[in-house]
Amino acid sequence: MTKASEGNFFEDFSPGMSISHAVPRTVTTGDVAMYSALYGMRFAVQSSDAFAQSCGLPRAPLDNLLLFHVIFGKTVPDVSLNAVANLGYAECRFLTPAWPGDSFHARSEVIGVRENSNGSTGIVYVRSTGYNQHGDAVLSFVRWVMVNKRDKTSPAPQTVIPELASHVPAGELAMPEALDFSRYDPVLAGSPYCFDDYEIGEKINHIDGMTIEEAESQIATRLYQNTAKGHFDAVLQRSSRFGRRIVYGGHVMNLARSLSFNGLANGAFVVAINGGRHVNPAAAGDTVYCWSEVLGKQPVAGRTDVGALRVRTVATKDKPCASFPDPATDDSGSVLLDLDYWVLMPRHCGEDRGESQ
Template identity: 60%
Template sequence: MPSAASKTDAGNFFEDFTLGRKLVHATPRSLTEGDRALYTALYPSRFALQSSDAFAQACGLPSSPLDDLIVFHTVFGKTVPDVSLNAVANLGYAEGRFLKPIRPGDSLRAESEVIGLKENANGETGVVYVRTKGFDQSGATVLEYVRWVMVRKRVKADPAPAPVVPGLAKAIAAADLVVPDGFDVKGYDFALAGAPHRWGDYEVGEKIDHVDGATVEEAEHMLATRLWQNTAKVHFNQHTESKGRFGKRLIYGGHVLSLARALSFNGLANAFQIAAINGGTHVAPLFAGDTVYAWSEVLDKAETSNPGIGALRLRLAAVKNRSAEGFPLKTAEGKYEEGVILDFDYWALTPR
């Protein structure tokens, strides 16, 4: 007779991953206006297109889409039980594209494929690379991205597979960005959006200090991990993490990303949609009580298939417990400066 324990799942350890393994993630999730409201409660996000049906309809859209990072967090959360339940840290992202706007009433599910494996020198952990796709209720792909995560080994002495590190593009080509169908810039109200700055007002190399800071509270972080159904032990379980490397729970890296994106409104209010994730690194941990500041650098500019919309390639940097003054990122030796917690490279769509 099988034991009761055989019915439970302790999650995958590094040894459980094999190259090419397909993972169908459980628990599809229907998104509602409640998700929009909770997202706004958690992060100081003020982008007009994601806040108002009337604003979106004036721009030729049927209604206001949900924030792109709601979609990202929802899909990401589906993957956690299979990919990163036993993670030490989520390390980075690449080759991400947002392919279809999501609105209240849409349901999302996710699948991943293991595309790379590499044991770490300590023999206690390894890095797992997965390509994840999110689908809506019709089966259409709405989001795709690669991420890599450091996962604990079950037994240090277990043999490791030959290392495979996938080659990843440094950036999504501007020609591959998906822009909203029917978007008409003539209906875009810059006063209601909160700033007058168009695509042509930004210059490559320009840096923008977003000025504002946001202190992270334990309750907010726990609400967010539950909202996205993110059950990774490093974020969710103080009992286990009190004995871990830091002695306390880590703030979910996506929480940092959403805070930094929301803070970027002050200076990039008209960068209304994330179109692609070129790359991202969670540089250092964040804990409850820390305060997050952010700044951006314009890396590139491109035209899109819609003559009314331009694309800005932006580097979004988040720092903790220090302002963005001086735009700290890396030292002369190429190491990240003290306090840098996020280095995120993405394409944003902006009215021309």
Template identity: 65%
Template sequence: MSGNGAVGKTGRGRFLEDFAVGERIAHATPRTVTTGDTAIYMALYGPRFALQSADSFAGACGLKRSPVDDWLAFHVVFGKSVPDISLNAVANLGYADGRWLAPVYPGDSLTADSEVIGLRQNSNGTTGTVYVRTTGRNQHGAAVIDYVRWVMVRKRDPDSPAPETVIPDLPEAVTPDRLAVPEGLDFSGYDPVRAGSGHFWDDYAPGEKIDHVDGMTIEEAEHQLATRLYQNTARVHFDQHRQGQERLGRRLIYGGHVISLARALSFNGLGNACVVAALNGGRHVNPTLAGHTVYAWSQVLDRAELPGRRDAGALRVRTVATRDLPCDGFPDKDDGGRYPDGVVLDLDTWLLLPRRG
């Protein structure tokens, strides 16, 4: 596997010319996730899902202890890939075919590797899109998360030849038979009172829309702390001066920060959707800056039974996050596929919930 593309003794990150389809990249800096990380994550976003909040609740659901929030695990793995994939990124464009394969517990050490699966130069000749599949593994070598993302990256030299165009064939969604249920998870004794929600898998229907009502205003310091927590070194989130963001007045917020805010807000309406099983797709539609207030709404796209399980089911849920735009009217794309300026995130996931006994 290749390294991080350092020039001399200084790592300047990769440009479009530095990627090759089929290349495998081992990312630096293994990361042991601790209860301190989970406490900071909770302080930043305020998630209230009981399974990730209390060892006693998780134990009653068959797990050895409370697992790390699924999105915290995602951000840690994502952060490993940034120095090699998106240090010189213009924007992270989208996600597909992502699966959480095993729970991450405090004390687990995560590493990440990526494979380049696609390349395409943009018509402007100065940037291009890199497609990668990133896999996070624990200290035992077991895969805990696997996903595809594509990112717009600058070229080092606009006059250099364009790479051969390779666009990977990606599924529209993860099929329910590919969803991984955490080992040992058993919702047969699930306590909805302690969980804070009486709405089970059986109570949701495809097409249903849920306004999560509450909003969270992003503080500059919170975003900087969160992004450093994940060891995400993307320059666009830190160096306002050299990244040409003076016109914005503030630094660009890491898109994953918005994902975690929307996930925390979704508790109000999806309080028992305590496991994120798959990332079918997603887009960061518009930039978010410090001072913006994030709201969110969700739509149930599908409902699936899990093979051999009577205690749990899966919901395919689309979550839309907005900035400074309350979601009581469910702001969405128009007939031409254009989003209102206030929409910042469109995310499609599979969530696991308990079923009624």
């Protein structure tokens, strides 16, 4: 009997199955520095203790996408070790701030399965929740992933497809405790544009591009302890549908978030991901660009200092975004990511504007 695990295949999953994921993880300031080095993140609240303290927080919190990928990485050995591709996300809520020095573990529940028509793969839907060392839920999300079957002749399970919300309602967004944007400094943050300056339907070309390097994408994926074979095993992937290793979709997500600073620098916190999908795979050598559209705006009840902006960000490969390429109409295969999410922003940029409201 072998003591090594091959991971779960499609036929191992069934709705209602509960999975406790191994290896709790303490995230340190060293991990934060590595994350910043890999993506060039520049959002001020997460970059500076002093800036975070001016916004009422005790110190700079972990970037919420770093938290997301750490929790995601916990789930990979049990959910997607034998995946063909991670396909999408929904109902992602960041429930409470996370801080350097916190330790995290995760649990998942299978909420749906559907075998594909080819009989060799299927889609598995899971809801995963991350917890800190105190047992507090810090993050919850749904994802669906295409997983290989162990035995193509095994019978197809009964199809169960979960009903998922189209978006996280603005009224359910979790506000970081003690957050206060009344003294927010837009000059230090890097942009004069705040919540009241954005219009629904407005599109922003983030202009800059960033090329994916093989080494960086693999270091990043290891940072999250993500063990998915598709990102690491070049020998195995030669016979895959892609013929080579593919880049973890979360790496593209982080690059797009970093690039979006040019136009959304005051989008201080990602507080929810309404939905997202990896439209096409990325590989080393691809250059990522992105554009964003404002889908909605919601002032926070009882607050004059903060608002929630709903944003859609589309990332492309090797195709600058001046023409705002859309997954629905672009047939070139250049669109990598289509992500719908909420960010918190200060309502007003500048003390005089705040007092005039």
